[in-house]
Amino acid sequence: MEKVNTKVLVVGGGPGGYVCAIRAGQLGLDTTLVESGRLGGTCLIRGCIPSKAMIHAASKFDDLRHHVGAGHLGIALDAAPRLDLAATVRWKDGIVDRLSSGIAGLLKKARVRVIQGHASFSDAKTCTVAGDTPVEIHAEHVVLANGSVAAALPSLPFGDGVISSTEALALSELPKRLVVVGAGYIGLELGIAFAKLGVAVTFVEALDRILPIYDSALVRPVEQWLRKRGSAVHLNTRALGVARRADGLHLSVQTGDAAPATLVCDQVLVAVGRRPNTRGWGLENMAVDMNGPFVKIDAQCRTSMRNVWAIGDLVGEPMLAHKASAQGERVAEIIAGKRRAFDPVAIAAVCFTEPEIVAAGLTPEQAKAQGIDIVTGQFPFAANGRALTMEAGSDGGFVRVTARADNHLVLGIHAVGAHASELSGEFAHALEMGAVLEDLAHTIHVHPTISETLPEAALGALGHAIHV
Template identity: 60%
Template sequence: MKEISCKLLVIGGGPGGYIAAIRAGQLGLDTVIVEKRKLGGTCLTIGCIPSKALIHAAEEFDKASHMAAGTSPLGISVAKPALDLGKTIAWKDGIVGRLNSGVAGLLKKARVKIVGGTARFRDGKTVEVETETGLQVIRAETVVIATGSAPVELPFLPFAGPVISSTEALALTTLPKALAIVGAGYIGLELGMAFAKFGTAVTVVEAEARILPQYDAELTRPVARRLADLGVEVLTGAKAKGLAPKNDGLLVETAAGTDRRIAADRILVTVGRRPVTEGWGLEELGLDMDGRFIRIDDRCRTSMRGIYAIGDVTGEPMLAHRAMAQGEMVAEIVAGHARSWDNRAIAAVCFTDPEIVTVGLSPDAARAAGIEVKTGQFPFTANGRAMTMLGEAGFVRVVARADNHLVLGIQAVGQGVSELAAAFGLALEMGARLEDIAGTIHAHPTQGEGFQEAALKALGHALHI
């Protein structure tokens, strides 16, 4: 039995964990990180990065298909495109591999010891790791739990056979002829739109009254229109009941209360993610919980001295960049720096077509908090750059206090608006007012001009509408 000691032990090599370890190493802390699979976690290996690769490939195939059909307004025609999904997946895997190696290199550069295996707490200071070469015992002064999340499995649709999670969907090498998706959240719609562009017949089943229920309805309308354009059938107010008798489809109870069979050779279940709190010895610690999640304070401290928790295992929003920010903060706290958590400027991005970005409060959320607000909204139909990219669908919206014009929230829906997330987050982080955004010279022609115009609209003097 091997035994090592360290100042900081990080359990989990996802975005939060590896960032915490890298920053701790940079600050001179003797640090060990344990990961049972590949460094980078769900986001890098089976989530954010591979899904964006698949989405990009689908967009390119869709463009080529329109050109071949003679329906592209750009005057470009090509031969009918063909898809080799296996080659697409190999390209995606190559990107993941390079990034995985990059994370390992950064950890080594920061002098972090990497241990591959499954960690389990003996007590609050001691962890056992089952490695390929045997049991390794690690004793640490401080521990960071960064075990992440996993797809939620429905008891009547367990992951097996034709029923898959996003993990399997991103590894398919043969295109499904028909795909049924349970759940119209961001994961289901991102992947559903991608497969529809590849030519799969897609049906989405959502129990709520509308798609993307976590976003306000105005932001989701352009996405709903695009789903219809792609031929995706969306059943809202409908409930999945289980597999069809011959395992060749999905049984659904429609909003009208009638039963319906949806033919599908694959059924993708995307009804959310759950924190990974099993298999690593949580019962040995007795931490305070907040429902299914580990309870933390504004410094990511748990109820047990010397144990921190970050990322998806601590609750919503379950976003990689939230975990990264928490990981960096915790490393600095352990090194003796004064830090605390502020979540007001965390952007949420939905990579549908068109994309959605939200930061801060929506108009309804601000009013619900008793705040009188001014809002300004600028449509991309009046933005030259959006028009040249065939991206007129959507808008930018700014929400500010009515009394002092402090910006409380920014939302956008449109082609490529994910790249505006940094500007939106910076505005909130810096405490910008409407006048600050309106007075900033935005380069022309860019979609970012819509941000400035939305602020001008809220001030009562938009220039281009």
């Protein structure tokens, strides 16, 4: 067995792990990264990037269908567009391959040793990586970046037509009928993409509303889109089980106390969230404290075991790639002796539905629940010239700013609308820099851009919006 001694061992090559390893290498630390699959982790290989590629392709296909016949915007097509799903998947896979190869190059540039295989820990600082030539690694510092896996339902085990988001992004042909169990952001993003591709999509949600992490005002335009497209949404409904029949899958569901009903479909996509990947690699041998299902950490991402660190989905919500990357960078710098902590004012989140939703900081309801006296301002996309020129002004979209009433400190910025995701960086930056309403209102934004909605919303909170 080959033996490796290293200063820093990073377990997991996702957006948290590979960023941590690259930064550690840049800082001159002897660094080893272990990854059992492809570099890039869930986000790049089977999550964020492939799903956004498929969402983009679905939107382009859907747009083309609006030009058939009489046409739209003066553009007409004589025949409906055709979809070669296998070709679309190959295009998506090409993007994934390119980015994964790029990560390998960046790790090599930073002099990070990459070992392919599954790491299994016998104690907090020692692991064995199985492979043709097993490797035993001893490390001074261990960074756990093991990520998360798709959560399953006991009543709907994966297989025989019951799929997770991973399989949904690799289909060779479209189902005619799809039931999505779970109307959170993963289920809604993928379900809407399939609906744009012509699939009859039905949603089943155990709670009383879709996208429960967002407030009702932000969710309303998405609900309107689903109604317009004829996608059925069953709320307060549990999935009880599935059976295969001659005419397809029969999904048994129950709404409230009503008698069970049956939904017939070709495939069932289970999208009820993700759980931390804590099983099967020896976490129980590392003597770290847990916080429920997650690994417990402090503000520097330290676990209860000395020189063992944890980042990303493994440590709790928000389970977002950009949070993991930020934590990974901080941990590498702390190990190198720099004074750092992971203490963001806000971590923006985006839901790539139709339309898109952006959330950064506190909602008005959350601020009020903390006893804060607030002012809010809201500006509709329908009053923004750039939005109208991109057909983005009729979906009910808006930007909303929430601030303290006494000193005008901005507490939260939220938006829903086409292309709203591209505003997320500006929202997070404003919160991180401690902006007040006057900062947003008096920063000159380029005209015509959708970003002009932000100063207009701030002016609204100050009581003198110009364009509404």
